Amino acid sequence: MSRLVVVSNRVAVPDPTGKGSAGGLAVALREAFQAYQGIWFGWSGKVAAHPSSQPKLVDKERVQYALMDLTSLDRQEYYNGFANRALWPIMHYRIGLSEFSRADYAGYLRVNRTFATALAQMVRPDDLVWVHDYHLIPLAAEMRALGLTNRIGYFHHIPWPAPEVLGTLPGSRELLRAITDYDLVGMQTDRDADNLRRALMQEFGAAQRKADIVDLGERQTRVKGYPIGIDVRGFEQAAQRSGNHRIVRQTAAGLGSRQLIIGVDRLDYSKGIPERMEAFERFLIGNPDQRGRVTYLQITPTSRSEVPEYATLSRVVNETLGRINGSLGEPGWVPIHYVNSTYPRSVLAGLHRLAKVGLVTPMRDGMNLVAKEYVAAQNPEDPGVLVLSKFAGAAQQLTDALIVNPNDKFEVAEAIRDALYMDRTERITRWERMMNAIRETDVSWWAATFLRDLSGNKSLGRTRTQVRA
Numbered sequence: 311m312s313r314l315v316v317v318s319n320r321v322a323v324p325d326p327t328g329k330g331s332a333g334g335l336a337v338a339l340r341e342a343f344q345a346y347q348g349i350w351f352g353w354s355g356k357v358a359a360h361p362s363s364q365p366k367l368v369d370k371e372r373v374q375y376a377l378m379d380l381t382s383l384d385r386q387e388y389y390n391g392f393a394n395r396a397l398w399p400i401m402h403y404r405i406g407l408s409e410f411s412r413a414d415y416a417g418y419l420r421v422n423r424t425f426a427t428a429l430a431q432m433v434r435p436d437d438l439v440w441v442h443d444y445h446l447i448p449l450a451a452e453m454r455a456l457g458l459t460n461r462i463g464y465f466h467h468i469p470w471p472a473p474e475v476l477g478t479l480p481g482s483r484e485l486l487r488a489i490t491d492y493d494l495v496g497m498q499t500d501r502d503a504d505n506l507r508r509a510l511m512q513e514f515g516a517a518q519r520k521a522d523i524v525d526l527g528e529r530q531t532r533v534k535g536y537p538i539g540i541d542v543r544g545f546e547q548a549a550q551r552s553g554n555h556r557i558v559r560q561t562a563a564g565l566g567s568r569q570l571i572i573g574v575d576r577l578d579y580s581k582g583i584p585e586r587m588e589a590f591e592r593f594l595i596g597n598p599d600q601r602g603r604v605t606y607l608q609i610t611p612t613s614r615s616e617v618p619e620y621a622t623l624s625r626v627v628n629e630t631l632g633r634i635n636g637s638l639g640e641p642g643w644v645p646i647h648y649v650n651s652t653y654p655r656s657v658l659a660g661l662h663r664l665a666k667v668g669l670v671t672p673m674r675d676g677m678n679l680v681a682k683e684y685v686a687a688q689n690p691e692d693p694g695v696l697v698l699s700k701f702a703g704a705a706q707q708l709t710d711a712l713i714v715n716p717n718d719k720f721e722v723a724e725a726i727r728d729a730l731y732m733d734r735t736e737r738i739t740r741w742e743r744m745m746n747a748i749r750e751t752d753v754s755w756w757a758a759t760f761l762r763d764l765s766g767n768k769s770l771g772r773t774r775t776q777v778r779a
Protein backbone atom coordinates (compact mmCIF):
# COMPACT_ATOMS: atom_id res chain seq x y z
CA MET A 311 0.00 0.00 0.00
CA SER A 312 1.37 3.47 -0.86
CA ARG A 313 2.13 5.94 1.88
CA LEU A 314 1.30 9.60 1.70
CA VAL A 315 4.23 11.99 2.00
CA VAL A 316 3.05 15.54 2.63
CA VAL A 317 5.54 18.38 2.27
CA SER A 318 4.82 21.92 3.44
CA ASN A 319 6.80 24.82 4.79
CA ARG A 320 5.07 24.69 8.17
CA VAL A 321 4.39 21.39 9.87
CA ALA A 322 1.70 21.30 12.55
CA VAL A 323 3.06 18.76 15.03
CA PRO A 324 0.18 18.06 17.48
CA ASP A 325 0.43 20.42 20.42
CA PRO A 326 -0.92 19.16 23.74
CA THR A 327 -1.85 22.72 24.81
CA GLY A 328 -4.35 22.87 21.91
CA LYS A 329 -2.75 26.06 20.57
CA GLY A 330 -2.02 25.48 16.92
CA SER A 331 -0.66 27.54 14.07
CA ALA A 332 -2.84 30.43 12.93
CA GLY A 333 -2.45 29.51 9.29
CA GLY A 334 -5.18 27.92 7.22
CA LEU A 335 -2.81 25.44 5.59
CA ALA A 336 -1.66 23.92 8.86
CA VAL A 337 -5.23 23.57 10.06
CA ALA A 338 -6.45 21.97 6.83
CA LEU A 339 -3.58 19.52 6.62
CA ARG A 340 -3.91 18.52 10.22
CA GLU A 341 -7.52 17.60 9.43
CA ALA A 342 -6.57 15.79 6.22
CA PHE A 343 -3.96 13.76 8.05
CA GLN A 344 -6.64 12.30 10.29
CA ALA A 345 -7.38 9.97 7.42
CA TYR A 346 -4.03 8.91 5.95
CA GLN A 347 -0.87 7.35 7.20
CA GLY A 348 2.54 8.51 6.18
CA ILE A 349 5.03 11.30 6.63
CA TRP A 350 4.64 15.06 7.03
CA PHE A 351 7.89 16.76 6.05
CA GLY A 352 8.87 20.45 6.33
CA TRP A 353 10.55 23.23 8.24
CA SER A 354 10.76 22.74 12.02
CA GLY A 355 10.21 26.50 12.46
CA LYS A 356 13.66 26.57 14.12
CA VAL A 357 16.85 28.30 13.08
CA ALA A 358 20.15 26.49 13.64
CA ALA A 359 23.81 27.34 13.03
CA HIS A 360 24.10 24.57 10.43
CA PRO A 361 21.43 23.47 7.97
CA SER A 362 19.89 20.02 8.53
CA SER A 363 20.92 17.44 5.99
CA GLN A 364 18.51 14.95 7.54
CA PRO A 365 15.24 15.68 9.28
CA LYS A 366 14.54 15.14 12.95
CA LEU A 367 11.82 12.47 13.19
CA VAL A 368 8.89 12.67 15.59
CA ASP A 369 6.26 9.89 15.61
CA LYS A 370 2.84 10.98 16.81
CA GLU A 371 -0.60 9.59 16.22
CA ARG A 372 0.51 7.33 13.36
CA VAL A 373 2.06 10.20 11.40
CA GLN A 374 5.81 10.58 11.21
CA TYR A 375 6.79 14.25 11.34
CA ALA A 376 10.10 14.94 9.60
CA LEU A 377 11.44 18.34 10.59
CA MET A 378 14.28 20.30 9.00
CA ASP A 379 15.99 23.26 10.68
CA LEU A 380 16.99 26.24 8.54
CA THR A 381 19.92 28.57 8.99
CA SER A 382 19.14 32.20 9.64
CA LEU A 383 20.31 33.00 6.08
CA ASP A 384 17.91 30.36 4.72
CA ARG A 385 15.04 31.85 6.67
CA GLN A 386 15.94 35.33 5.52
CA GLU A 387 16.32 34.48 1.83
CA TYR A 388 13.86 31.63 1.32
CA TYR A 389 11.02 32.44 3.74
CA ASN A 390 11.14 36.19 4.50
CA GLY A 391 12.76 37.07 1.19
CA PHE A 392 11.66 35.32 -1.96
CA ALA A 393 8.54 33.54 -0.66
CA ASN A 394 7.04 36.38 1.36
CA ARG A 395 8.54 39.56 -0.13
CA ALA A 396 8.59 38.70 -3.82
CA LEU A 397 6.15 35.86 -4.55
CA TRP A 398 3.40 36.51 -1.99
CA PRO A 399 2.61 40.07 -3.16
CA ILE A 400 2.65 39.06 -6.83
CA MET A 401 0.32 36.13 -6.16
CA HIS A 402 -2.01 38.61 -4.43
CA TYR A 403 -1.89 41.08 -7.33
CA ARG A 404 0.24 43.61 -5.37
CA ILE A 405 2.98 44.19 -7.96
CA GLY A 406 4.03 47.43 -6.27
CA LEU A 407 4.84 45.65 -3.00
CA SER A 408 6.96 42.91 -4.56
CA GLU A 409 10.68 43.16 -3.74
CA PHE A 410 12.76 40.80 -5.84
CA SER A 411 16.40 40.03 -5.03
CA ARG A 412 18.65 37.52 -6.84
CA ALA A 413 20.20 36.45 -3.53
CA ASP A 414 16.76 35.67 -2.07
CA TYR A 415 15.80 33.72 -5.17
CA ALA A 416 19.01 31.70 -4.94
CA GLY A 417 18.22 31.00 -1.26
CA TYR A 418 14.72 29.84 -2.20
CA LEU A 419 16.13 27.39 -4.74
CA ARG A 420 18.80 26.25 -2.28
CA VAL A 421 16.27 25.35 0.44
CA ASN A 422 14.09 23.53 -2.10
CA ARG A 423 17.15 21.53 -3.19
CA THR A 424 18.07 20.70 0.44
CA PHE A 425 14.52 19.53 1.12
CA ALA A 426 14.50 17.43 -2.07
CA THR A 427 17.80 15.79 -1.15
CA ALA A 428 16.56 14.85 2.33
CA LEU A 429 13.24 13.62 0.93
CA ALA A 430 14.96 11.46 -1.68
CA GLN A 431 16.42 9.38 1.17
CA MET A 432 13.00 8.82 2.76
CA VAL A 433 10.56 8.40 -0.10
CA ARG A 434 9.79 4.85 -1.28
CA PRO A 435 9.12 4.19 -4.96
CA ASP A 436 5.35 3.80 -4.61
CA ASP A 437 4.74 6.67 -2.16
CA LEU A 438 2.48 9.49 -3.22
CA VAL A 439 4.03 12.89 -2.61
CA TRP A 440 1.81 15.91 -1.98
CA VAL A 441 3.60 19.28 -1.87
CA HIS A 442 1.92 22.42 -0.53
CA ASP A 443 2.15 26.06 -1.34
CA TYR A 444 4.29 28.75 -2.91
CA HIS A 445 7.36 28.15 -0.74
CA LEU A 446 7.96 24.87 -2.54
CA ILE A 447 7.06 25.34 -6.21
CA PRO A 448 10.46 24.01 -7.48
CA LEU A 449 10.47 20.95 -5.19
CA ALA A 450 9.24 18.43 -7.77
CA ALA A 451 11.80 19.63 -10.31
CA GLU A 452 14.55 19.15 -7.71
CA MET A 453 13.22 15.68 -6.84
CA ARG A 454 13.02 14.68 -10.51
CA ALA A 455 16.62 15.84 -10.94
CA LEU A 456 17.54 13.32 -8.23
CA GLY A 457 15.82 10.56 -10.21
CA LEU A 458 12.49 10.28 -8.34
CA THR A 459 9.66 9.08 -10.56
CA ASN A 460 6.88 9.04 -7.93
CA ARG A 461 3.56 10.68 -8.60
CA ILE A 462 3.95 14.17 -7.15
CA GLY A 463 1.10 16.62 -6.65
CA TYR A 464 1.13 20.28 -5.71
CA PHE A 465 -1.61 22.34 -4.07
CA HIS A 466 -1.44 26.11 -4.23
CA HIS A 467 -3.22 27.60 -1.21
CA ILE A 468 -3.15 31.22 -2.33
CA PRO A 469 -4.41 32.94 -5.50
CA TRP A 470 -2.68 32.30 -8.82
CA PRO A 471 -2.70 35.62 -10.66
CA ALA A 472 -3.38 36.42 -14.29
CA PRO A 473 -0.35 35.71 -16.56
CA GLU A 474 0.25 39.45 -17.08
CA VAL A 475 0.73 39.91 -13.33
CA LEU A 476 2.88 36.82 -12.75
CA GLY A 477 5.03 37.79 -15.73
CA THR A 478 6.26 40.91 -13.91
CA LEU A 479 8.22 38.76 -11.43
CA PRO A 480 11.82 38.00 -12.43
CA GLY A 481 12.24 34.21 -12.41
CA SER A 482 8.54 33.54 -13.07
CA ARG A 483 9.26 31.69 -16.32
CA GLU A 484 11.53 29.28 -14.43
CA LEU A 485 8.86 28.74 -11.79
CA LEU A 486 6.32 28.01 -14.50
CA ARG A 487 8.66 25.50 -16.08
CA ALA A 488 9.23 23.88 -12.65
CA ILE A 489 5.53 23.53 -11.93
CA THR A 490 5.15 21.24 -14.93
CA ASP A 491 7.24 18.64 -13.08
CA TYR A 492 4.16 17.92 -10.97
CA ASP A 493 1.67 15.36 -12.22
CA LEU A 494 -1.25 17.23 -10.71
CA VAL A 495 -1.51 20.89 -9.74
CA GLY A 496 -4.45 21.88 -7.55
CA MET A 497 -5.75 25.43 -7.28
CA GLN A 498 -8.37 26.91 -4.97
CA THR A 499 -10.72 27.98 -7.77
CA ASP A 500 -11.30 27.34 -11.45
CA ARG A 501 -10.28 30.94 -12.10
CA ASP A 502 -6.82 30.33 -10.56
CA ALA A 503 -6.45 27.08 -12.53
CA ASP A 504 -7.36 28.92 -15.72
CA ASN A 505 -4.74 31.61 -14.98
CA LEU A 506 -2.00 28.99 -14.64
CA ARG A 507 -3.04 27.08 -17.76
CA ARG A 508 -3.08 30.33 -19.76
CA ALA A 509 0.41 31.21 -18.50
CA LEU A 510 1.74 27.78 -19.56
CA MET A 511 0.18 28.14 -22.98
CA GLN A 512 1.51 31.66 -23.48
CA GLU A 513 5.05 31.00 -22.20
CA PHE A 514 5.70 27.55 -23.64
CA GLY A 515 3.10 27.16 -26.35
CA ALA A 516 1.55 24.34 -24.33
CA ALA A 517 -1.64 22.86 -25.71
CA GLN A 518 -4.72 22.39 -23.59
CA ARG A 519 -6.05 18.85 -23.81
CA LYS A 520 -9.43 18.01 -22.36
CA ALA A 521 -10.58 20.62 -19.89
CA ASP A 522 -7.72 20.54 -17.44
CA ILE A 523 -4.69 18.82 -18.97
CA VAL A 524 -1.83 20.93 -20.25
CA ASP A 525 0.39 19.19 -22.80
CA LEU A 526 4.01 20.32 -23.05
CA GLY A 527 5.10 17.63 -25.48
CA GLU A 528 7.50 15.72 -23.24
CA ARG A 529 5.07 15.79 -20.30
CA GLN A 530 1.51 16.47 -19.33
CA THR A 531 0.30 18.23 -16.19
CA ARG A 532 -3.23 18.33 -14.93
CA VAL A 533 -4.26 21.73 -13.49
CA LYS A 534 -7.58 21.79 -11.71
CA GLY A 535 -9.60 23.60 -9.03
CA TYR A 536 -10.10 21.82 -5.67
CA PRO A 537 -11.72 24.30 -3.27
CA ILE A 538 -10.33 23.62 0.17
CA GLY A 539 -12.81 22.99 2.99
CA ILE A 540 -12.95 22.83 6.76
CA ASP A 541 -13.86 20.19 9.31
CA VAL A 542 -17.51 21.32 9.29
CA ARG A 543 -18.77 18.83 11.86
CA GLY A 544 -15.87 19.57 14.24
CA PHE A 545 -16.45 23.31 13.99
CA GLU A 546 -20.20 22.96 14.50
CA GLN A 547 -19.64 20.86 17.60
CA ALA A 548 -17.00 23.23 18.95
CA ALA A 549 -19.45 26.12 18.53
CA GLN A 550 -22.26 24.23 20.27
CA ARG A 551 -19.99 23.47 23.24
CA SER A 552 -18.30 26.86 23.38
CA GLY A 553 -20.78 28.60 25.70
CA ASN A 554 -18.89 27.43 28.77
CA HIS A 555 -15.54 28.76 27.68
CA ARG A 556 -14.36 31.62 29.87
CA ILE A 557 -13.43 33.97 27.04
CA VAL A 558 -16.70 33.36 25.23
CA ARG A 559 -18.74 33.91 28.41
CA GLN A 560 -16.84 37.10 29.26
CA THR A 561 -17.27 38.44 25.73
CA ALA A 562 -21.00 37.73 25.81
CA ALA A 563 -21.33 39.39 29.22
CA GLY A 564 -19.31 42.42 28.10
CA LEU A 565 -21.53 42.89 25.06
CA GLY A 566 -24.75 43.14 27.04
CA SER A 567 -27.41 44.07 24.48
CA ARG A 568 -24.87 45.20 21.86
CA GLN A 569 -24.57 43.35 18.57
CA LEU A 570 -21.20 41.81 17.76
CA ILE A 571 -19.42 42.07 14.40
CA ILE A 572 -16.35 39.87 14.04
CA GLY A 573 -13.24 39.70 11.85
CA VAL A 574 -10.51 37.05 12.25
CA ASP A 575 -7.38 37.33 10.11
CA ARG A 576 -3.62 37.02 10.30
CA LEU A 577 -2.00 40.46 10.17
CA ASP A 578 -1.47 40.59 6.42
CA TYR A 579 -2.09 43.33 3.85
CA SER A 580 -3.99 40.85 1.68
CA LYS A 581 -6.68 40.65 4.38
CA GLY A 582 -7.85 44.28 4.06
CA ILE A 583 -7.87 45.05 7.79
CA PRO A 584 -7.42 48.86 7.74
CA GLU A 585 -9.82 49.07 4.79
CA ARG A 586 -12.38 47.08 6.80
CA MET A 587 -11.95 49.32 9.84
CA GLU A 588 -12.60 52.32 7.63
CA ALA A 589 -15.72 50.70 6.22
CA PHE A 590 -16.95 50.17 9.79
CA GLU A 591 -16.17 53.83 10.52
CA ARG A 592 -18.21 54.79 7.45
CA PHE A 593 -21.07 52.61 8.73
CA LEU A 594 -21.03 54.40 12.11
CA ILE A 595 -20.91 57.82 10.48
CA GLY A 596 -23.82 56.96 8.19
CA ASN A 597 -25.84 55.29 10.95
CA PRO A 598 -25.38 57.38 14.09
CA ASP A 599 -28.22 55.51 15.84
CA GLN A 600 -25.92 52.45 15.83
CA ARG A 601 -23.23 54.07 17.94
CA GLY A 602 -23.03 52.34 21.26
CA ARG A 603 -25.20 49.49 19.93
CA VAL A 604 -22.62 47.54 18.04
CA THR A 605 -19.05 46.39 18.71
CA TYR A 606 -16.59 45.22 16.08
CA LEU A 607 -14.08 42.66 17.36
CA GLN A 608 -11.03 42.17 15.15
CA ILE A 609 -8.83 39.20 16.12
CA THR A 610 -5.49 39.45 14.38
CA PRO A 611 -2.48 37.32 15.30
CA THR A 612 0.71 39.03 14.17
CA SER A 613 2.52 37.41 11.31
CA ARG A 614 5.81 37.62 9.36
CA SER A 615 6.86 40.60 11.43
CA GLU A 616 10.46 40.49 10.10
CA VAL A 617 9.18 41.41 6.65
CA PRO A 618 9.18 45.23 6.38
CA GLU A 619 5.80 45.48 4.62
CA TYR A 620 4.19 43.67 7.56
CA ALA A 621 5.75 46.02 10.10
CA THR A 622 4.37 48.94 8.07
CA LEU A 623 0.94 47.35 8.01
CA SER A 624 1.02 46.91 11.77
CA ARG A 625 1.61 50.65 12.16
CA VAL A 626 -1.17 51.51 9.70
CA VAL A 627 -3.66 49.26 11.49
CA ASN A 628 -2.81 50.75 14.88
CA GLU A 629 -3.11 54.30 13.57
CA THR A 630 -6.45 53.59 11.87
CA LEU A 631 -7.75 51.87 14.97
CA GLY A 632 -6.65 54.71 17.27
CA ARG A 633 -8.14 57.35 15.00
CA ILE A 634 -11.54 55.62 14.73
CA ASN A 635 -11.83 54.72 18.40
CA GLY A 636 -10.67 58.21 19.39
CA SER A 637 -13.06 60.05 17.12
CA LEU A 638 -16.18 57.89 17.44
CA GLY A 639 -15.83 56.17 20.83
CA GLU A 640 -17.66 57.31 23.93
CA PRO A 641 -17.09 56.78 27.64
CA GLY A 642 -18.28 53.22 28.14
CA TRP A 643 -18.12 52.23 24.47
CA VAL A 644 -15.13 51.35 22.30
CA PRO A 645 -16.22 50.85 18.66
CA ILE A 646 -13.40 48.47 17.65
CA HIS A 647 -11.77 45.88 19.91
CA TYR A 648 -8.48 44.77 18.39
CA VAL A 649 -6.57 41.78 19.79
CA ASN A 650 -3.42 40.10 18.54
CA SER A 651 -3.71 36.77 20.39
CA THR A 652 -4.16 33.39 18.72
CA TYR A 653 -7.17 31.46 20.02
CA PRO A 654 -7.95 27.76 19.77
CA ARG A 655 -10.87 26.53 17.72
CA SER A 656 -13.02 26.11 20.85
CA VAL A 657 -12.88 29.87 21.48
CA LEU A 658 -13.04 31.08 17.88
CA ALA A 659 -16.10 28.94 17.18
CA GLY A 660 -17.86 30.44 20.21
CA LEU A 661 -17.00 34.02 19.24
CA HIS A 662 -18.19 33.43 15.67
CA ARG A 663 -21.46 32.10 17.03
CA LEU A 664 -21.96 35.21 19.18
CA ALA A 665 -21.41 37.50 16.21
CA LYS A 666 -24.38 38.76 14.21
CA VAL A 667 -22.09 39.69 11.34
CA GLY A 668 -18.93 37.97 10.07
CA LEU A 669 -16.76 40.44 8.16
CA VAL A 670 -14.46 38.61 5.74
CA THR A 671 -13.27 41.27 3.31
CA PRO A 672 -9.79 40.39 2.01
CA MET A 673 -8.39 42.40 -0.88
CA ARG A 674 -7.45 39.00 -2.38
CA ASP A 675 -7.47 35.52 -0.86
CA GLY A 676 -7.00 31.99 -2.16
CA MET A 677 -10.04 30.60 -0.35
CA ASN A 678 -10.40 32.09 3.15
CA LEU A 679 -11.39 29.40 5.59
CA VAL A 680 -12.56 31.93 8.18
CA ALA A 681 -15.61 32.55 5.96
CA LYS A 682 -16.46 28.86 6.12
CA GLU A 683 -15.75 28.66 9.85
CA TYR A 684 -18.07 31.59 10.51
CA VAL A 685 -20.89 29.81 8.67
CA ALA A 686 -20.26 26.46 10.38
CA ALA A 687 -20.32 28.06 13.84
CA GLN A 688 -23.77 29.65 13.52
CA ASN A 689 -26.87 28.74 15.49
CA PRO A 690 -29.20 27.20 12.84
CA GLU A 691 -32.23 28.86 14.43
CA ASP A 692 -30.75 32.34 14.57
CA PRO A 693 -27.73 32.52 12.26
CA GLY A 694 -25.60 35.58 11.65
CA VAL A 695 -24.83 37.06 8.23
CA LEU A 696 -21.57 36.71 6.33
CA VAL A 697 -20.23 39.77 4.50
CA LEU A 698 -17.71 38.41 2.02
CA SER A 699 -15.23 39.94 -0.41
CA LYS A 700 -15.74 39.08 -4.07
CA PHE A 701 -11.94 38.56 -4.20
CA ALA A 702 -11.91 35.63 -1.75
CA GLY A 703 -11.99 32.21 -3.39
CA ALA A 704 -14.82 31.36 -0.97
CA ALA A 705 -17.09 33.83 -2.81
CA GLN A 706 -17.30 31.36 -5.71
CA GLN A 707 -19.05 28.90 -3.39
CA LEU A 708 -20.75 31.07 -0.75
CA THR A 709 -22.93 33.04 -3.13
CA ASP A 710 -25.54 33.55 -0.39
CA ALA A 711 -23.21 35.77 1.59
CA LEU A 712 -23.50 39.54 1.08
CA ILE A 713 -20.80 39.83 -1.56
CA VAL A 714 -18.85 43.10 -1.56
CA ASN A 715 -15.96 44.89 -3.21
CA PRO A 716 -13.50 45.49 -0.32
CA ASN A 717 -12.08 48.54 -2.11
CA ASP A 718 -15.42 50.33 -1.72
CA LYS A 719 -15.93 51.26 1.93
CA PHE A 720 -19.38 52.69 1.21
CA GLU A 721 -20.48 49.35 -0.25
CA VAL A 722 -19.06 47.43 2.73
CA ALA A 723 -20.72 49.88 5.15
CA GLU A 724 -24.05 49.30 3.43
CA ALA A 725 -23.60 45.54 3.63
CA ILE A 726 -22.91 45.82 7.39
CA ARG A 727 -26.17 47.70 7.75
CA ASP A 728 -28.11 45.21 5.59
CA ALA A 729 -26.66 42.35 7.61
CA LEU A 730 -27.65 43.87 10.96
CA TYR A 731 -31.18 44.55 9.74
CA MET A 732 -31.76 41.29 7.84
CA ASP A 733 -34.85 39.39 9.02
CA ARG A 734 -34.54 35.94 10.51
CA THR A 735 -36.24 34.07 7.65
CA GLU A 736 -33.79 35.46 5.10
CA ARG A 737 -30.83 34.79 7.39
CA ILE A 738 -31.88 31.17 7.79
CA THR A 739 -32.45 30.67 4.05
CA ARG A 740 -29.04 32.10 3.16
CA TRP A 741 -27.27 30.22 5.94
CA GLU A 742 -28.79 26.84 4.99
CA ARG A 743 -27.60 27.21 1.39
CA MET A 744 -24.10 28.19 2.51
CA MET A 745 -24.00 25.33 4.99
CA ASN A 746 -24.90 22.85 2.25
CA ALA A 747 -22.09 24.21 0.10
CA ILE A 748 -19.45 23.89 2.82
CA ARG A 749 -20.67 20.42 3.82
CA GLU A 750 -20.40 19.16 0.26
CA THR A 751 -16.78 20.25 -0.04
CA ASP A 752 -15.42 19.80 3.47
CA VAL A 753 -11.76 19.15 4.24
CA SER A 754 -11.98 15.38 3.90
CA TRP A 755 -13.71 15.73 0.51
CA TRP A 756 -10.89 18.07 -0.54
CA ALA A 757 -8.07 15.74 0.51
CA ALA A 758 -9.76 12.61 -0.83
CA THR A 759 -10.62 14.17 -4.20
CA PHE A 760 -7.13 15.55 -4.76
CA LEU A 761 -5.46 12.31 -3.70
CA ARG A 762 -7.80 10.18 -5.79
CA ASP A 763 -6.90 12.23 -8.86
CA LEU A 764 -3.19 12.16 -8.00
CA SER A 765 -3.04 8.44 -7.38
CA GLY A 766 -5.27 7.45 -10.28
CA ASN A 767 -7.40 5.53 -7.74
CA LYS A 768 -4.47 3.59 -6.26
CA SER A 769 -5.24 2.64 -2.66
CA LEU A 770 -3.59 4.65 0.05
CA GLY A 771 -2.90 3.66 3.62
CA ARG A 772 -5.93 4.87 5.51
CA THR A 773 -6.19 5.23 9.26
CA ARG A 774 -9.26 5.65 11.42
CA THR A 775 -11.66 7.53 9.19
CA GLN A 776 -12.80 6.27 5.83
CA VAL A 777 -12.80 9.23 3.54
CA ARG A 778 -15.46 9.68 0.93
CA ALA A 779 -14.23 10.79 -2.47
Ligand code: F6P
Pocket residue numbers: 320332333334335336443467468576613614
Ligand atom coordinates in the same frame (compact mmCIF):
# COMPACT_ATOMS: atom_id res chain seq x y z
O1 F6P B 1 -2.17 30.29 3.28
C1 F6P B 1 -0.93 30.76 2.99
C2 F6P B 1 0.04 30.60 4.12
O2 F6P B 1 1.33 30.93 3.77
C3 F6P B 1 0.09 29.21 4.64
O3 F6P B 1 1.04 28.47 3.97
C4 F6P B 1 0.40 29.43 6.08
O4 F6P B 1 -0.13 28.43 6.88
C5 F6P B 1 -0.23 30.77 6.40
O5 F6P B 1 -0.30 31.45 5.20
C6 F6P B 1 0.51 31.51 7.50
O6 F6P B 1 1.71 32.03 7.03
P1 F6P B 1 3.13 31.75 7.69
O7 F6P B 1 3.39 30.30 7.60
O8 F6P B 1 4.07 32.58 6.86
O9 F6P B 1 3.02 32.21 9.11
